[in-house]
Amino acid sequence: MPETPAFQFVDLRQQHEVAQLGMWVFLATEVLFFGGLILGYSVYRFMYPEGFADAARHTQIAIGSANTAILLTSSFFVAWAVSIVRLGADRVAAILLAAAAALGCVFLVLKGIEYKVEYDEHLVPGYFFTFGGPNATSAWLFFSFYFVATAIHALHVAIGIMVLIFIALKARCGAYSARYHAPVTVAGLYWHFVDLVWVFLFALIYLPGRTS
């Protein structure tokens, strides 16, 4: 399978192009998926600027920042793996991908700890939600968006981790070579996207109301 193209393709080059374009189109879908959510967030942040700033000050910026650094580093490893597998260093690529997957797991653990902190502080919208001051209503909305957005993102991270582990294992077994490495590139694209979404979420969730 690795060295011969699937029956619908003329050659490996075409297969590689198809795989990449397919992932780009899928990412376009994902952009609009998150876009709908971010639009909703933006509308309410525009309607309740003070409430959203107040609520955002209650997020765990230390954990959020650490997670941003972790995901960016993992993306770096993936980019490294993608460029190195083209040179034929598939075993090294496997280690790099595994490292990226491990960082993804650390991200999820930290996210879980963050959720626990927010649960203890009664910031989960629901019966026990408490938020002092005049901004309780808009804080509820903020945290609704916060939990929906980060949970959907965490789901993407979890899927990404599984994909990276799968690709890393295949790379370790020598499935990829300088000639055939489309799955590594495609998995890399997906992981970078998940990382990029987080960069947006980080700015939207943790940074409002932190200046001045």
Add this chain to the structure above:
Amino acid sequence: MTERNYLTEDTRIISWLFTTDHKRIAILFFAAITLFFFVGGAAATMIRLELVSPQGRFVTSDVYNRLFTIHGVVMVWFFLIPSIPSTLGNFIVPLMIGARDLAFPRLNLTSFYLFMLGGCVTLYAVFAGGVDTGWTFYAPFSTMYSNGHVVLAAVGVFIAGFSSILTGLNFIVTIHRLRAPGLTWYRLPLFLWSLYATSVILVLATPVLAMTLLLVALDRVFGVGIFDPDRGGDPLLFQHLFWFYSHPAVYIMILPGMGVVSELVAVFSRKAVFGYKFVAWSAIAIAVVGFFVWGHHMFVSGQSVFAGLVFSFMSFIVAVPSAIKVFNWTATLHKGWVRFDAPMLYALAFIGLFTMGGLTGLFLACLAYDVYVTDTYFVIAHFHYIMVGGMVTAYFGGLHYWWPKITGRMYPEYWARAAAILIFFGFNLTFFPQFILGVLGMPRRYHVYPPEFQVWHVLSSAGASILAIAYLLPLFYLIWSMFYGARAPANPWGATGLEWLTPSPPPKHNFETTPAVTRPPYEYTLGGEARPQNA
């Protein structure tokens, strides 16, 4: 006759259920959407039956709400949106571009099973008691007050949405990357341009619907309050998000039909489509501009007058590429050797009915007039002229046109023409009175109405019964033709596309050798001889 083809390659059931052959998956989709068409049709039948009498004799208001919701949900998401792309598109796209399959055959099968899963969940919601929100799921009714199975239905549509996305993704990649040598963009048959434009909408609009329905479900189950005014949320946000998907989705429900009609008009008038590039780019223009007109569904929602003006203006703009298509089809017919085979009858019906639907769309794009007819039968009649008069007619036209290729058998011409004519008359009798009802002030979604409207409702229901019979006819004669129809030659219509180079039905991998394309589509000599694209 002993030649092996995709139908006889492996006849076990299991080989059908796990097939990755685009042609077999198309057949699976045919079976599935035919089922859904009759489910949605049954609900429509009960609606028309109910509306014969002004007092609302047969069903209660609550049941009536559930009926029109089933009709809308099933027809929109489980028939119209997959109708041409997932069936005819799935079958024809690889053949038309000279490929052995779509770019992602397994994803294609996944798309089918997601569709079936979504369909089953939705049908379960229907049989477990139904949904009463209308197909639009407007908040806060859907999130707070409705006592129907909103979450189940939303989940069903959500899942089916991913099926649409995968099909769209597959088409985009296939059309970009798997074209036969020599098949440049301007040599693509117009059906492919239409499907390309459709796929762009599928890929970019559907995820927004997915997110919107997810938020509705979360609002309903956990009370996250994003559309709840009590919690500071805004129900209008729902309408914006919903129509950001659903207006482009309206073009998902017409662009593929336009593509089919472009093929039919060329073949049956033995002429190249007039102004090929304009017809091609108008499909793209409709897809792009279609993303910026959603606010015309919200003229009376309290959006700003300025927003209303902009959306009204943009809605008028969409009429330009649509009109280009109609004029160019008409110009193609001019001095052509027009043949009135059944597919052409459908194509001609499409042009007329789509024009009616399009022109009344302009009425609705006018702010002042729209305020007058908002939520009346005028709107119902308008979009049925587009979706049923347009898309369903084109679907039947395309189905008859490619039937010989799909099954290897000719359909019975006499019956097919009779059905086409019957559909045209039945359709007009059903929906033209609804324009009048709308102007007279009959609101949509009511099953009790003042007695003076009865005559129009009775006419409409009479038309619906003709339409029902007309839609059942093809079911019988097409199935009959699968067994007893005359054997079809490779190119029964003398068409130019690559799909006609293969035997009917095609072998498993379509082409022995990849054809090399040297010509644009639709080249006919003055004597009406076809010049195939590879000649």
